[in-house]
Amino acid sequence: GKDRVFNTPLCEQGIVGFGIGVAVAGATAIAEIQFADYIFPAFDQIVNEAAKYRYRSGDLFNCGNLTIRAPWGCVGHGALYHSQSPEAFFAHCPGIKVVIPRSPLQAKGLLLSCIEDKNPCIFFEPKILYRAAVEQVPVEPYNIPLSQAEVLQTGSDVTLVAWGTQVHVIKEVAAMAQEKLGVSCEVIDLRTILPWDTETVCKAMVKTGRLLISHEAPLTGGFASEISSTVQEECFLNLEAPISRVCGYDTPFPHIFEPFYIPDKWKCYDALRNMINY
Amino acid sequence: LQKCDLHRLEEGPSTTAVMTREEGLHYYKTMQTIRRMELKSDQLYKQKIIRGFCHLYDGQEACCVGLEVAIKPTDHVITAYRAHGFTYARGVPVREILAELTGRKGGCVKGKGGSMHMYTKNFYGGNGIVGAQVPLGAGIALACKYFGKNEICLTLYGDGAANQGQIFETYNMAALWKLPCIFICENNRYGMGTSVERAAASTDYYKRGDFIPGLRVDGMDVLCVREAAKFAAEYCRAGKGPILMELQTYRYHGHSMSDPGISYRTREEIQEVRSKSDPITLLKDRMVNNNLASIEELKEIDVAVRKEIEEAAQFATTDPEPPLEELGNHIYFNEPPFEVRGPNQWIRYKSVS
Numbered sequence: 001g002k003d004r005v006f007n008t009p010l011c012e013q014g015i016v017g018f019g020i021g022v023a024v025a026g027a028t029a030i031a032e033i034q035f036a037d038y039i040f041p042a043f044d045q046i047v048n049e050a051a052k053y054r055y056r057s058g059d060l061f062n063c064g065n066l067t068i069r070a071p072w073g074c075v076g077h078g079a080l081y082h083s084q085s086p087e088a089f090f091a092h093c094p095g096i097k098v099v100i101p102r103s104p105l106q107a108k109g110l111l112l113s114c115i116e117d118k119n120p121c122i123f124f125e126p127k128i129l130y131r132a133a134v135e136q137v138p139v140e141p142y143n144i145p146l147s148q149a150e151v152l153q154t155g156s157d158v159t160l161v162a163w164g165t166q167v168h169v170i171k172e173v174a175a176m177a178q179e180k181l182g183v184s185c186e187v188i189d190l191r192t193i194l195p196w197d198t199e200t201v202c203k204a205m206v207k208t209g210r211l212l213i214s215h216e217a218p219l220t221g222g223f224a225s226e227i228s229s230t231v232q233e234e235c236f237l238n239l240e241a242p243i244s245r246v247c248g249y250d251t252p253f254p255h256i257f258e259p260f261y262i263p264d265k266w267k268c269y270d271a272l273r274n275m276i277n278y
Numbered sequence: 279l280q281k282c283d284l285h286r287l288e289e290g291p292s293t294t295a296v297m298t299r300e301e302g303l304h305y306y307k308t309m310q311t312i313r314r315m316e317l318k319s320d321q322l323y324k325q326k327i328i329r330g331f332c333h334l335y336d337g338q339e340a341c342c343v344g345l346e347v348a349i350k351p352t353d354h355v356i357t358a359y360r361a362h363g364f365t366y367a368r369g370v371p372v373r374e375i376l377a378e379l380t381g382r383k384g385g386c387v388k389g390k391g392g393s394m395h396m397y398t399k400n401f402y403g404g405n406g407i408v409g410a411q412v413p414l415g416a417g418i419a420l421a422c423k424y425f426g427k428n429e430i431c432l433t434l435y436g437d438g439a440a441n442q443g444q445i446f447e448t449y450n451m452a453a454l455w456k457l458p459c460i461f462i463c464e465n466n467r468y469g470m471g472t473s474v475e476r477a478a479a480s481t482d483y484y485k486r487g488d489f490i491p492g493l494r495v496d497g498m499d500v501l502c503v504r505e506a507a508k509f510a511a512e513y514c515r516a517g518k519g520p521i522l523m524e525l526q527t528y529r530y531h532g533h534s535m536s537d538p539g540i541s542y543r544t545r546e547e548i549q550e551v552r553s554k555s556d557p558i559t560l561l562k563d564r565m566v567n568n569n570l571a572s573i574e575e576l577k578e579i580d581v582a583v584r585k586e587i588e589e590a591a592q593f594a595t596t597d598p599e600p601p602l603e604e605l606g607n608h609i610y611f612n613e614p615p616f617e618v619r620g621p622n623q624w625i626r627y628k629s630v631s
Contacts (some may be wrong), residue, residue, distance in 0.1 A: 009478065010438045
């Protein structure tokens with residue numbers, strides 16, 4: 001109804017601020033930011049208010065009832081301000097959860113889990129999949145647990161990790177690797193960026209010894225660096241080759257150069273091949 | 279001319295204006311060029327030659343033309359993403375605007391910006407994030423004051439942006455330091471799909487500056503806009519501080535090319551504005567009725583404009599795209615060039631700037 005679902009004026013900082021207030025007072029708040037690129041005016045509210053509420057009030061108050069949704073990722077023609085993937089900025093902030101689904105079925109389960117989760121969650125929705133993805137989704141509610149990565153395909157030679165749209169790219173790469181190189185890949189969808197499932201990834205590393213992480217966001221400081229660092233700490237002696245990160249370039253997201261910018265299947269395949277031949 | 283509503287001002291701009299034949303023909307040609315350019319962009323977008331986002335300005339031509347002729351080329355202008363009209367008014371040729379839209383190297387920003395990011399001398403774009411350009415505009419005004427060259431800054435935003443927090447922060451700073459900044463709210467009644475009544479507690483945008491004096495102007499009448507802008511520019515140059523102008527205008531197209539523009543307003547409303555308040559028609563009638571030009575003369579201008587647009591579209595479609603090396607350029611100012619980190623070690627882009 002109109003009193004539960006309504007449009008707001010154009011003020012991201014205000015929208016998230018409201019959401020935090022509503023959540024603290026006990027009601028469930030789901031705040032939508034039109035594009036993840038516009039979430040930055042609200043960054044202060046998320047990082048300084050939402051994430052730290054429980055901690056600084058000694059568990060007296062919390063805004064766990066808050067979920068923020070935002071369309072995320074490249075879409076083919078988004079250019080600088082409709083294509084960004086800001087998960088790395090939020091991964092650096094203890095107190096919130098960051099979740100990214102790869103498909104409609106995952107999206108429903110993960111979103112319901114975020115809403116029910118007693119912590120403020122940011123739910124990034126890959127916008128290119130809004131119109132591209134087709135799946136049978138159960139009508140009744142169901143939950144998919146947070147902080148659990150999903151192994152889409154088991155393998156013995158290389159581990160491929162990605163989230164959101166990029167999962168579909170690495171699935172293709174795994175198929176290519178099997179066909180052309182006879183290499184068997186373990187494909188993992190991370191699903192929750194913060195807190196992330198270190199165990200699933202490290203278990204896979206112990207098995208395979210090679211890791212390729214891929215995301216659209218720029219290379220430097222992207223979330224792949226966190227995964228890479230943790231994996232080399234935990235599984236150093238299992239590594240057969242340096243960990244490979246196939247990511248966007250360290251530039252703002254380009255307008256006309258988008259097809260050259262994104263980490264497509266060829267770049268990933270190339271990196272995989274180099275790891276095999278190391 | 280229609281009298282302007284005033285806020286905290288004793289008197290407003292004059293209700294009469296003088297327009298010479300040359301001026302009239304110039305305004306007509308400029309507005310008609312912008313109109314045809316926007317319609318051409320619409321066509322090219324539907325043919326998928328222009329991709330990405332495209333926010334068209336047709337219906338609002340009187341605003342940019344009226345403002346441009348009231349200020350000097352040395353004054354500064356900054357606006358949001360509905361910027362094609364201003365880009366032209368500030369001096370960028372149509373072919374460079376269309377080439378920028380199609381992402382070619384002949385574009386005004388070498389094809390790297392696209393629709394929302396067009397710049398030229400004293401025109402600071404072209405900004406994607408709603409409301410973010412307003413503090414920038416105040417900063418430009420501060421620089422104007424600092425350099426002491428008697429320049430002012432026109433800072434434009436829309437009715438949707440008027441609800442952003444940073445706008446109010448800017449009002450405060452501009453008024454506190456008496457910055458030569460004219461805040462201009464182009465109120466086209468809809469913030470994307472939300473009408474002003476549904477978005478704002480007060481739709482009197484010219485009063486929103488509170489302690490900043492304001493005036494509400496009929497944005498469909500180029501002369502009204504001109505006189506009001508002259509009044510505002512004089513006010514700023516006299517060192518009295520910032521002033522706020524609300525231009526009541528209308529856009530015929532939807533918010534952007536992906537918006538049909540009829541789900542939140544009726545076709546009848548659009549038709550009504552087109553027939554009663556179209557800025558180009560208003561000017562044409564004025565000129566013909568006052569014997570400043572004949573209908574045939576104006577028709578000739580139309581034909582010349584159409585030809586110019588056609589040639590520009592031809593250029594925009596055939597010009598080559600920027601070379602791939604451009605991907606890495608202009609990130610930082612750096613000497614010597616550095617290599618941009620990316621996914622493979624064999625394809626490295628050098629960043630030159």
